[in-house]
Amino acid sequence: xxxxxxxxxxxxxxxxxxxxxxxxxxxxxxxxxxxxxxxxxxx
Amino acid sequence: xxxxxxxxxxxxxxxxxxxxxxxxxxxxxxxxxxxxxxxxxxxxxxxxxxxxxxxxxxxxxxxxxxxxxxxxxxxxxxxxxxxxxxxxxxxxxxxxxxxxxxxxxxxxxxxxxxxxxxxxxxxxxxxxxxxxxxxxxxxxxxxxxxxxxxxxxxxxxxxxxxxxxxxxxxxxxxxxxxxxxxxxxxxxxxxxxxxxxxxxxxxxxxxxxxxxxxxx
Numbered sequence: 001x002x003x004x005x006x007x008x009x010x011x012x013x014x015x016x017x018x019x020x021x022x023x024x025x026x027x028x029x030x031x032x033x034x035x036x037x038x039x040x041x042x043x
Numbered sequence: 044x045x046x047x048x049x050x051x052x053x054x055x056x057x058x059x060x061x062x063x064x065x066x067x068x069x070x071x072x073x074x075x076x077x078x079x080x081x082x083x084x085x086x087x088x089x090x091x092x093x094x095x096x097x098x099x100x101x102x103x104x105x106x107x108x109x110x111x112x113x114x115x116x117x118x119x120x121x122x123x124x125x126x127x128x129x130x131x132x133x134x135x136x137x138x139x140x141x142x143x144x145x146x147x148x149x150x151x152x153x154x155x156x157x158x159x160x161x162x163x164x165x166x167x168x169x170x171x172x173x174x175x176x177x178x179x180x181x182x183x184x185x186x187x188x189x190x191x192x193x194x195x196x197x198x199x200x201x202x203x204x205x206x207x208x209x210x211x212x213x214x215x216x217x218x219x220x221x222x223x224x225x226x227x228x229x230x231x232x233x234x235x236x237x238x239x240x241x242x243x244x245x246x247x248x249x250x251x252x253x254x255x256x257x258x259x
Contacts, residue, residue, distance in 0.1 A: 003076040
């Protein structure tokens with residue numbers, strides 16, 4: 001059977017994009033919540 | 044701080060897993076290099092099982108105690124669980140095209156996994172539709188408990204019905220016939236995915252706690 005490297009890299013690439021995207025979303029949300037907490041303390 | 048250390052540990056384990064998948068594991072005799080998708084596909088589904096088992100634990104815990112921490116555990120496990128199930132379906136589909144000749148077939152394993160995915164997408168949508176925290180947590184807990192019933196159906200579907208998908212090679216009743224380097228690579232990637240899940244779970248739980256603090 002041919003090696004089909006294109007399929008292999010597509011699968012790993014897609015997983016990397018999904019997981020990195022979710023991690024970035026979590027990091028952004030944590031940063032925004034931390035900022036909101038600091039503003040609340042300043043008042 | 045502990046979550047950050049867990050994150051770095053997960054990164055190291057993922058790098059080791061990639062190194063093993065592409066550098067250590069041999070080229071499979073029948074399928075060739077496309078079989079390397081297995082080191083992504085199998086750990087992803089095992090991690091999804093773990094995530095949804097934790098949704099079940101959190102859901103039961105909430106219904107018994109009404110403590111928001113249990114609900115936060117269920118929510119924090121459900122999101123990555125959906126992602127890992129999505130990765131399982133997508134990687135399986137990509138693997139299926141060169142080996143089965145099709146991206147998708149309504150085989151028992153594939154169909155039950157798609158149902159599992161949709162149930163937990165529904166779980167997350169339901170959480171977004173209810174504003175009152177206790178009502179939201181109770182409704183989500185019911186779905187979280189009922190949804191877990193699908194996990195054994197997915198796992199044993201290849202045994203219970205005639206399926207195109209191969210039967211379980213690991214977590215099966217007989218000793219695994221996998222060659223040692225392939226089994227070791229699978230194990231490394233399974234550990235890496237579990238560490239990554241633990242990190243995402245810890246981060247998401249902390250975010251849920253902060254959200255509750257700001258809302259209250």
